[in-house]
Ligand code: GDP
């Protein structure tokens with residue numbers, strides 16, 4: 001059911017709506033600006049105006065977006081992207097804060113404020129690690145369902161004084177479903193009631209066999225409060241990353257995923273984007289979900305203006321035409337026309353889907369009433 005409103009058709013041809021309405025009338029079709037006409041009718045009108053018809057399809061979108069194939073010699077190592085998961089109150093936020101405060105990539109002492117929902121740290125060995133703040137469990141699954149696989153490694157935080165709890169199990173299931181390797185951080189090891197071996201044996205029941213139990217899942221005892229074990233945890237992450245041999249091609253058009261997005265009163269739509277492949281540059285034209293834009297400005301995790309962002313780098317992007325959703329995939333394209341066209345196509349597909357879903361419920365409701 002491909003269709004387009006008269007207004008949108010006029011817009012895309014850069015013709016006046018009144019002229020399009022008139023042309024339709026001459027073909028015996030009465031339609032106003034907000035009414036939809038089918039694709040065949042639209043095609044006739046487009047030809048009448050002397051424009052070329054290009055129907056966008058899923059495969060066209062893929063052609064525009066995946067026009068670069070990364071060859072082996074273009075691939076460079078990239079930092080791992082890490083998500084922290086675990087039961088409520090087991091110390092996810094505290095651990096992220098402790099790591100950020102100890103290791104954030106910054107020359108400035110103290111006063112590091114949370115700027116965007118992701119940050120990078122450098123280990124003592126010089127390895128860069130990218131941590132995502134936001135994805136809780138719900139965000140993790142909704143992002144995956146929108147097509148974005150952003151995480152390379154999951155840190156499963158389990159409090160040593162509480163052991164495995166329902167959301168611990170949920171997190172294990174998410175990581176397994178996404179086929180993302182886990183590292184177990186046994187937190188609150190400073191607590192007198194801490195019983196790390198209870199955590200290890202509990203995990204066995206969920207088929208997570210840690211190294212201390214002769215398995216291959218790394219486990220590290222940590223305290224987000226005292227800082228004990230933090231370096232060891234970062235080393236474990238760096239080791240896991242090495243095993244994964246994570247690579248990307250910084251030389252290609254950027255592809256990324258939206259970590260969070262909102263409409264800012266002063267700055268318009270703002271999105272935190274994790275670059276996953278290629279390099280995102282100021283001035284780049286992109287499509288992101290049903291939105292498109294041109295990178296007007298970018299800020300890194302410390303609120304500093306940057307002109308470009310490579311693989312695994314999180315940046316805040318300004319210059320969007322609308323607010324995308326977390327999990328939307330961003331792709332840089334060559335022209336504004338392509339960006340507009342793909343965004344409009346996706347919007348239409350989404351509308352059709354909603355309409356179909358709406359029709360289905362109505363039918364179900366009718367059946368239920370009958
Ligand atoms: P989250 O819900 O998983 O994000 O957990 P939080 O980071 O908010 O921590 C929950 C509570 O546990 C807070 O009161 C923290 O101060 C405390 N906490 C977190 N990590 C530790 C730790 O390593 N040791 C101790 N003693 N308390 C901790």
Ligand code: MG
Nearest residue numbers: 089092093094
């Ligand atoms: Mg928290």
